[in-house]
Amino acid sequence: MRRWRDRLPPEAAGLSAGAARRTAGLRREELAGLAGISVDYVTRLEQGRAAHPSAQVVEALARALRLAGDERTHLFRLAGLAPPGPHLVPAHVTPGVQRLLDRLGQTPVAVYDASWTLLVANAPYAALMGDPSGWRGHERNAVWRHFLGPGTRARHTPRSLRDFEAALVADLRAVAGRYPADRRLGRLIAELCAHSDRFAELWDAGAVGRHESARKTIDHPDAGPVTLDCEVLTVAGSDLRIMVYTAEPGTDDAERLALLAVLGTQALAGPAG
Known part of the structure; x- marks a missing residue:
């Protein structure tokens, strides 16, 4: 998650870059806001201190990080979840x-x-x-x-x-x-x-x-x-x-x-x- 966050410029996520940024990618609070979860939870996920995130949270993070295809599938598997199949209502925003x-x-x-x-x-x-x-x-x-x-x-x-x-x-x-x-x-x-x-x-x-x-x-x-x-x-x-x-x-x-x-x-x- 940290690598994906670092590579995504704020402009690509519809945010203003602002001034004096220490990283070219998204801040944790920006990712949290885009995904609709708390900053603390993003921190715990990145540090491996949060276990078993829900499929809804993983989908929201994939959407916020602009992941698609194999990367989205990999994020679900990292979370210990099977990627959504064709039998489920699709929730992936392309x-x-x-x-x-x-x-x-x-x-x-x-x-x-x-x-x-x-x-x-x-x-x-x-x-x-x-x-x-x-x-x-x-x-x-x-x-x-x-x-x-x-x-x-x-x-x-x-x-x-x-x-x-x-x-x-x-x-x-x-x-x-x-x-x-x-x-x-x-x-x-x-x-x-x-x-x-x-x-x-x-x-x-x-x-x-x-x-x-x-x-x-x-x-x-x-x-x-x-x-x-x-x-x-x-x-x-x-x-x-x-x-x-x-x-x-x-x-x-x-x-x-x-x-x-x-x-x-x-x-x-x-x-x-």
């Missing part, structure tokens, strides 16, 4: 998708896996939808957050809510059909069926479909309502979902979105959702 995320630095973008678990989001997305850096486990899953968690900032009418929920559950059912051996996905579905009557009703209906692009109004706690086009792009071969929010040029919504991108999450604090 270098090409990561570069796309880096280049859309002023546009809210998030990358989800096929089960709608958030893998990575940029700063404008966090400013718009709430900072996801503290979310853990099922909290990072959009389906769980809607039916069992705090929900999102997206506004719904009764009809749009029914359509949204039906599409979301139909999409998840299609994913479960593609990855029937994925235990994490199975546990998510079992929890949703056990604790959400609405999800269980839609799941029992047996519909299969896809959650697609839509026009949404986001009720931001500081900027007010922002109406945006939400495009959902599927990455062939990796089954990733790229969610991109854009506003019609020259509108008040475009101005509010630009303001959010500039101010970020620190100046516009509010509950995540």
